[in-house]
Amino acid sequence: MTTASHPLVGELVDGRYRVLRHIADGGMATVLLATDTRLDRDVALKVMRPDLAADQTFVSRFRREARSAARLSHPNVVPVYDQGEDEGRVFLAMEYVEGRSARELIDAEGALTPRAALDLVESILMGLSVAHDAGYIHRDVKPENVLIADNGQVKVADFGLARAVTSQTATADDGVLYGTVAYLSPEQVERGIADARSDIYAAGLVLFELLTGTRAIEGESPIHIAFQHVHGGVPAPSERVAELPAPLDDLVALATHRDPDERPRDAGQYLESLHAVREELTPGQLDRRPSGAAAAATAGAATLAHPRPSRTRALAATTTADHTPGATAAVPVGTQREDPPSPRRRGRALLAALLVLLLLVGGAGYWYVTTGPGGSVLVPDVAGQTRDEASTTLAEHDLELTEQTAFSEEVAAGSAITSNPPPETELTKGEDVTVVFSKGPERYEVPELAGTTPEEAKAALAERNLALGDATKQWHESVAAGEIISTAPTAGTELKRDEQVAVVVSKGPEPITVPSVKGQSADAAASAIEAAGLAVARADDVYSTTVPEGSVVSQSPASGTLVRGETVTLTVSKGPEMVTVPQVKGLTEAQATQKLEAAGFSVKVDTFFGGILDEVTATRPSGGQSVTKGSTVTILVI
Incomplete structure (x- = not known):
């Protein structure tokens, strides 16, 4: 679209921004050069596409993220001045950077020297690190969003606007989506999620492009x-x-690993890796221009991305008389040359000129110290005004605004609390007035402390300007001893500076005394153990001549303590083991004794007539009878 055909050229947006010309079109917005009529400065005005501006969800995110981006202040970040809506046109006012983008630099010069590429990416990472440290991500790092001013300053653009976009229509119109998709991380493609490591991935691709x-x-x-x-x-x-050199391959590979866990966690960490690689390379390696690299369009001349129109200058009046050597000026008919004035007349004329000069000088001095730049004004009261309102108020009084911020329990965030000098102070025009704007009530969010130790919690709270309060202890089955179970107030609650957070610390699982159930019935024993909070297991039943059938013969462990849910193993009696008395009648005493003992009996011998025949004639109990194993069998030997 040409400058002349764009409908906003010449319009006054939001009663403040006079649109001068069209700069470029993007996938989400049109970029225009405009003049801020209040502050008399040029700005880059981004006006959202009408189809996106109709989506209230998109507009809401755009506004929220634009406000977040406006909080970023760094030489390598294009600052956001203002955002608003005018007649359905959602816009963003940003710094206008005279120069060119990294895309234009690559198109004009091709591959850069490693030193130049590293210098450029170092500036990009410095800008990104400020955002990452503040909890923001860019989401759309690419050469088109890296601006190089004519003075060499590198700035990252489109903070906030890029973050506000959560979905894109798959289109290749004007190459918009190609430029974005070419720098998307795998996690953005697969899962639609992004974090600081996604910005690192894109930065690695930008470094690749600068090097090649x-x-x-x-x-x-x-x-x-x-x-x-x-x-x-x-x-x-x-x-x-x-x-x-190979270290440059490694630096690109580090940033562009498909697994985000293998990349640097943020721009600051990747910047450290970049510095380490720079130290490895020799001056010759850093300054070697790749063979076949495209030369600059004009040696030594910077290419302007969007040259500003030159200002109109008043030209000094010139005569049309012919100044050709030897030419004589014509004198109109009827005009006579006057005689030179006399010395007296020249004196009076000189005196009159001096008087006029004195009057002019005096008048100019009076104007300078009254209504002119040297005059004085009273500081206006800007308390309660927003930054833009205060800036306008001070500008109307020919004063400059210097900002400071402070917490306030009474004044809403973004509104002026006070000024220095205070209202009604007399200042010379053009002097600075420091206005303190409210950051709202000073509040700090309670962090998640569950699972940490009290020492770790104390350090985490100190980082949030909070303090560790009372620590009570209680038993807990799943939280290890010495770790925090819960906090009061809970995580996420906002507290004033130095307020205390109480914690409950685990003593570990509560020890349970093992109940003694030996001799009890199996059911009664199991109930007693389970009532204590322990589990029951049953070993193989055993024969017992001393414990009735169905009662507990033994337990493991028999005493001591266990943790809730641990197991006590019971051994239950099957009663005495019964065996059949073998037939030994007619055997000798030795044979009968051997046979009975082999069957598990004790043997008692009674003899008749001295046992002269050595023959068993009877047994008690008799053979074939079922008796308790280990019982005594008496044999009668004759």
Whole structure:
């Protein structure tokens, strides 16, 4: 779209931003150059596409994330000044960066030297690290969102806007989706989730492109490109540019691992790896230009991404008289040349000129110290105003705004609490007024402490400006001794600075005394053990001549303590073992004794007539009778 044909050119958006010209179109918004008429500065105005602006869920996320992005302040981040809606047009006002994008740099110069590539990515990571430390992610890191100012400053753009997008229509119009899909991490493609490691993946792809002059992953369609992210992997830069050192391959591989757990956790950690690789490389390796790399369009000249229109200047008036040497100026008919003035007349004229000059100087001085720049003004009262309102109020009084923030229990977040100097103080025009804006009540969220030790909890609370309170102990079956079971108040509750959080600490599982159930019936014994909170197991029953059948002969363990749910094993009696008395009548005493003892009996011998025949004539109990094993059998020998 050309400048002249864009409908917003010349319009005043939100009663403040005068649109000068069209810059570019993106997948989600149109970028326009505008002048902030309140603060007299140029801004980049992003106006959301009408079809997206009609989606209230999208607009709500856009506004929320834009406010979050506006909190980021770093030289390597394009700051967000304002966001709003005007006649259905949702817009975002950002810093206007004169220069070019990293995409234009690659298109113009091809592969860079390793030093230049590392310098550029180092600036990108510094900007991303500020966001990551603040809990924000970019989600759309790519060369198009990296701006290089004419003074060499590198800035990451589109914080907030990229984060607000949770879904995209699969389209290749204008190459929009190609540019985005080419830098999506595998987890974004497969599961639609992203964290700081997703930004690292994209940064690694940007580094690849700066080193080689080509995209790491190419394809015929967005789906084909996305498939390669998940299943193909990222090639080593040296596969495209053979002379690149191996540490650069490793640096790209570290960021573009398909498993996010194998990547650096955030931009700060990846920045450390980048510094380590830079230290490994020699000056010759850092400054070697890849063979065949595209040269700059104009040697030594920076290519402007969006050159600003030159301002109109007033030209000094010139005469149309012919100044050709020898030419004579014509004198109109009827005009006579006057005689030179006399010295007296020249004196009066000089005096009059001096008086006029004095009046002019005096008048200028008076204007300067009254209504002019040197004049004084009273500081207006801006208490309760927003930042934009306070800035406007001070600008109307020819004063500059300097911001500070502080917590306040009374003043809503974002509103001015006070100013320094205070209202009604007389200042020279152009001086700064420091306005303190409220961050709202000072509150800190109770972290999740369950499973940590009291020492760890104390450190975690100190990081949140909170304190560890009373610690009570109680038995717990699943939380290990010495670890926290719960907190009061619970995790997520917001407290004032230095408020205490009480904790309940586990003493471990409660010990249970093993009940003695020997001699009890099996059912009674099991009930007693289970009532104590223990489990029951039953060993094989055994014969017993002393314990009745069905009663407990023994238990394991027999005493001591166990943890709830542990097992006590019971051995139950089957009663005495019964055996049949063998027939030994007619055998000798020795034979009968041997046979009975082999059957498990004790033998008692009674003789008749001295047992001269050595023959068993009878037994008590008699043969064939069932008796308790181990009983005594008496044999009668004659």
